Amino acid sequence: MPKTANLYARIEPDVKEQAESILTSLGIPASNAINMFYKQIILQGGLPFEVKLPNAPLDFCKLSSQQIDKELGKGMADIVNGNSVFAEDAFNQLYGKFGI
Numbered sequence: 001m002p003k004t005a006n007l008y009a010r011i012e013p014d015v016k017e018q019a020e021s022i023l024t025s026l027g028i029p030a031s032n033a034i035n036m037f038y039k040q041i042i043l044q045g046g047l048p049f050e051v052k053l054p055n056a057p058l059d060f061c062k063l064s065s066q067q068i069d070k071e072l073g074k075g076m077a078d079i080v081n082g083n084s085v086f087a088e089d090a091f092n093q094l095y096g097k098f099g100i
Contacts, residue, residue, distance in 0.1 A: 007034065 023033050040048035060068060078084050085093075 019033075020030055023030055028036075037048070058071060060071075063071070
């Protein structure tokens with residue numbers, strides 16, 4: 001039984017270059033990274049990360065009155081529960097973070 005097997009895959013050149021640059025910085029050969037990925041697939045019984053579409057921002061123009069009321073209710077609940085900040089404080093935090 002061979003100690004290794006060959007894997008041939010097509011990948012976008014830019015993706016390959018960027019990934020290999022990061023792997024080189026980490027001192028990990030691409031073949032080792034692929035081997036680690038495969039081992040994680042085995043351990044996890046599937047991909048070792050979620051595969052799903054990102055949540056799109058709400059388009060209020062496409063919501064019904066009931067859906068808008070529900071979203072506004074979520075916002076009000078956040079305010080009541082203290083899960084909000086004043087706009088001025090939020091902008092000050094952003095400006096401080098980006099040195100503006």
